[in-house]
Amino acid sequence: MALELVGIRKNYDRLEVLPPLDLSIVDGEFLTLLGPSGSGKTTVLRIIGGFARPSGGQLMFDETDITDLPANRRPFNTVFQDYALFPHMTVRDNVGYGPLVQRRDPARSARLVSETLAIVGLAAMEQRYPSQLSGGQRQRVALARAIVCEPKVILLDEPLAALDASLRRQMQLFLKDIQRQIKTTFVFVTHDQEEAITMSDRIAVMNGGRIEQLGSPRDLYFQPKTKFVATFFGDNNIVEGVLAPGAGEVDTPLGRLPIDRRGMPAIEGRCIVAVRPERMRIGGENGAAIAGQVAEVVFSGPMTRILVAPAAAPELRLDVRLSSDAGQPPPQVGERVTVVFDPSDAVVVPG
Amino acid sequence: MTGHAKRWLLFAVVAALPVLFILLPIASFLITSFFRVEGGVILADPNLSNYGAFFGNWTYLGTFLGTLWLCLQVVLLSIALGYPVAWFIWRRSGTVRYALLLLAVMPLFMSYIVKLYTLRAMLGLNGLLNQMLVGIGFLDGPSQFFLFNQRAVLITMTVIYLPFVILPIFLSLERIPRGLLSASADLGAGAFDTFRRIVLPLSLPGTIAGGLFAFVLALGDFVTPQMVGGTTGFTIGRVIWSQFGLAYNWPFGSAISAVLLAVALLIIGLGGYAASRRRV
């Protein structure tokens, strides 16, 4: 265990931002803190970085307590959300700042700075000032400035938030690639679940200062444990229902739906049934069937999205994703259809 | 009226004030500086005799250079005192910070003359300064050291212009994003490195601006030397004042003012250039 948060709390005056929180971060992993605005992601990161003091609890790194170690003596480096590049220094001086103030050997540092600039693809721009760079380039400088210090952990607070969509995707792959190369632990903050899924080894979903669920992207996607995770994480068809003890069926406004209880926690009473849009089909046998009428058809390239108004509850919409097929046109708006899903694809969480 | 004409009218009105109250007076004294006086009457026949008299006479030139040196000392001293004060205020937070800031700029709202008299009283033989120095045993008896000489002018000007130096330095410190300080600490810098490599260079433009304020204000100040300078605290401001007020030689006074203006503009230009070369 490389980095461990043990019962870390944070209060601002009387406002409790983090209730006691435990989190173990494994050496070399890419861990993402994912959650809506105000859920405490930045607070956790600032506590790890040493920029905020926890109100209680302990921060352990390789079995030593570093709760009281000041930021400049922690072997961690941060990539700040607004980059925080030094405006009066060139790209090279920005990147060389860490080794300089840490009084590292100048010759070796110079070599390391050059290498790092090459890794992030900025060797040709080392004499420019931050104001002369694009957003993506500044981002790379911020990253280079952190990794040149050879930290044990790199903390990144929504580093891609300011970039446009295509650059963002490009930088996601780039970051992941860098992380694989330098084999350093990354703790990454984002509120974009798609970003979290593509980049992370593990994701901690945060809500109101608590970690709702911690697991691999696959775990969170296919086995959400709470209603919050089921709704927040990826698109989902959600319907409330009541589950009789031991029963294999849930009573919902859409009728009685069969579910597969194997591998599910023993829950009863009020619950939420969630089915991924791409696990639903139009027509066919075997499984739960819901009759309805097509309300909308949206073609979006590889997938076609079909919104169906169930006959039992016409105000709801079922979201169905079919892969687009040139030979077979999708159903028409107004057409009566049956939406079918496999009971084992339905996830039930306490409501 | 067409929109075009309206815009011109508006421009004329807006431009009228500075032209009327700043450019015209300057033009007028620049022109006057080429005239001469004979029998108490200003004669409008253009010549360079005033400038010749100024640069040809060591009394004037020496006083002028002495005044520049004095102003430079005021600048250095007020930055040396003002920077730590501005920095200290900047490091506070919340109410304390704004209370301190208000306190630091409060003297700006007080009458210049009142401040001068107060300082004169403090620096004099029975003044607070002497009493304190005698009180702590540093001096055996009250000293004439602090009043009616160059030193008195230096001390008084520094004290009076200090708020003009503190304010721009504070503002430039305030403009430094806090994130840069976190980033510096994050990269391993201690407080001193962060100050030397981040805070100091980024607050340099404000420091230069403050220094320029002090310099220009001190250069044009003829009241302070008059009040606390005695006979040795003679400055070029007093010379100009006496040309206008006593000798009634307005053309010569104007010529010295013109030289003063040129030097002030040169210094402001140099300072501005130095400040703009920092990338902030």
Ligand SMILES: Nc1ncnc2c1ncn2[C@@H]1O[C@H](COP(=O)(O)OP(=O)(O)OP(=O)(O)O)[C@@H](O)[C@H]1O
């Ligand atoms: N200095 C502060 N004083 C008081 N409350 C604060 C302070 N900093 C943060 N908070 C509160 O703590 C909570 C968590 O903030 P935090 O910045 O960690 O959220 P976040 O998950 O990073 O959100 P975002 O996605 O918007 O950046 C918020 O409710 C915020 O209002």
Ligand SMILES: [Mg+2]
């Ligand atoms: Mg945040």
